Amino acid sequence: MLHHKPYTKAYAFQDLGVFLGGYLTSNFQIIMKRQLLTLGFALACIATQAQTPTLPKPTATQVAWQQLETTAFLHFTVNTFTDKEWGDGSESPSIFNPTQLDARQWVKALKAGGFKMAILTAKHHDGFCLWPSKYTEHSVKNSPYKNGKGDIVKEVAQACKEFGLKFGVYLSPWDRHEASYGTDSYNTYYKNQLKELLTNYGEISEVWFDGAKGENAKNMEYDFKGFWQLVKTLQPKAVIFSDAGPDVRWVGNEEGSAGESCWASLNPVGLAPGHADPKYLNTGDEKGQAWIPAETDVSIRPGWFWHEKENTKVRTPQNLVNLYYQSVGRNSLLLLNIPPNNKGLLEVQDVAALQQFRAILNETFAKNLIHPAHKKLSDKALNTFIPLKEKESIEIALKQESTFDRILLQENIQTGQRIKSFVIEYWDKDSWHPFVNSTTVGHKRLLRFAPIKTTKLRLTIQEALAPVELATFGIYKASAKEIEQK
Numbered sequence: 001m002l003h004h005k006p007y008t009k010a011y012a013f014q015d016l017g018v019f020l021g022g023y024l025t026s027n028f029q030i031i032m033k034r035q036l037l038t039l040g041f042a043l044a045c046i047a048t049q050a051q052t053p054t055l056p057k058p059t060a061t062q063v064a065w066q067q068l069e070t071t072a073f074l075h076f077t078v079n080t081f082t083d084k085e086w087g088d089g090s091e092s093p094s095i096f097n098p099t100q101l102d103a104r105q106w107v108k109a110l111k112a113g114g115f116k117m118a119i120l121t122a123k124h125h126d127g128f129c130l131w132p133s134k135y136t137e138h139s140v141k142n143s144p145y146k147n148g149k150g151d152i153v154k155e156v157a158q159a160c161k162e163f164g165l166k167f168g169v170y171l172s173p174w175d176r177h178e179a180s181y182g183t184d185s186y187n188t189y190y191k192n193q194l195k196e197l198l199t200n201y202g203e204i205s206e207v208w209f210d211g212a213k214g215e216n217a218k219n220m221e222y223d224f225k226g227f228w229q230l231v232k233t234l235q236p237k238a239v240i241f242s243d244a245g246p247d248v249r250w251v252g253n254e255e256g257s258a259g260e261s262c263w264a265s266l267n268p269v270g271l272a273p274g275h276a277d278p279k280y281l282n283t284g285d286e287k288g289q290a291w292i293p294a295e296t297d298v299s300i301r302p303g304w305f306w307h308e309k310e311n312t313k314v315r316t317p318q319n320l321v322n323l324y325y326q327s328v329g330r331n332s333l334l335l336l337n338i339p340p341n342n343k344g345l346l347e348v349q350d351v352a353a354l355q356q357f358r359a360i361l362n363e364t365f366a367k368n369l370i371h372p373a374h375k376k377l378s379d380k381a382l383n384t385f386i387p388l389k390e391k392e393s394i395e396i397a398l399k400q401e402s403t404f405d406r407i408l409l410q411e412n413i414q415t416g417q418r419i420k421s422f423v424i425e426y427w428d429k430d431s432w433h434p435f436v437n438s439t440t441v442g443h444k445r446l447l448r449f450a451p452i453k454t455t456k457l458r459l460t461i462q463e464a465l466a467p468v469e470l471a472t473f474g475i476y477k478a479s480a481k482e483i484e485q486k
């Protein structure tokens, strides 16, 4: 490992203290010398602080969340039976009748697709609850499903536990059914329901606060602070999603694309659910003082809910892999929606696409071609890293001359996100040739390029907010199946 101690202003001030102190020799002078040394040290501390900006850092929960990489959304409600995307709240619970519902089938398919968490729409904008809430009649308890004895939140939570996935809930603040909506007492209604979800279903790992607000929302002032406080109190390990955090943010579009440059940092002042510039959310902000990484939510189908006519429009495995590069590969997290159908099952084509998506990724990233001597860059640990300063380069040898077309970089985000721009060159006969010119890295940067054959590479950090901690460098040859068959 390279060790660097940059000669900063701080060291210069310390040296000044030593230098002045060196002139003084008597007892009095020794006291003076000590004082000067102390002065030098104090100046050194001030200068160090002025020089190293305080960059935001993630909490351990945020790091663990980001490492999940691929998570799943399950959109399911009365819309599944009415062929709509947004219900208006007037739907009768009697239409909700998924006769073959099997939450284990859902979660098993997600597991095979490598998804690490499932987030269920416990309540969408139509107000219909997938659990028998005490606070409304508009729920599964008045539906034919299991003769009103069903609890789909419970079934999914249990299936997640069985298959080792984390579980999260979406509880839409916008409610087009509830009579108290639009008055302050709706906040109490909402908190009561949130409390049911946070206390009766085991560990909740993410709570999704949607920003949509519609026509009956004119006077509604949501008590988001109170909602979030409840989550922090009842499920302290859960991350809270909304457009602008507090823990994780929206990526700013529903097409599955994080910014080409994507900072986990953000300045959330003045932002609120439904009130944030999508472009700002898409790239984040290198000057942002809060760590609020981007979550990329996108559906495997054109709609968020199941529609029979969209059975032929399921994304291909290659298209899903593309989404992975555009989200996880740009310092974000993929939240892919796979909607159950009106029987209560995931469709076979969706299940097959998930499984093949994961097979392609597994094949591509099976073998890192880097030389084993670069252990710190090839082990999976974040805290074994190579420190690199701005303008500094590192040569990276391959195990043997090989052809490859993918590179993976990771920073030790535990101490923040620092790389602003970098270049990668390959060695050919007697000179270096640049072939990658890129920007942010953060948790993960994936690069795709035409195949290159070489024995070594050179990475140069061009700009960085602070000394870089390079945790991973991966060199791969993509699976042939990644190329979409037309």
Ligand code: FUL
Binding pocket: 085, 210, 211, 212, 297, 304
């Ligand atoms: C949006 C909602 O309006 C959509 O129906 C969907 O739930 C999506 C994930 O969030 O704001």
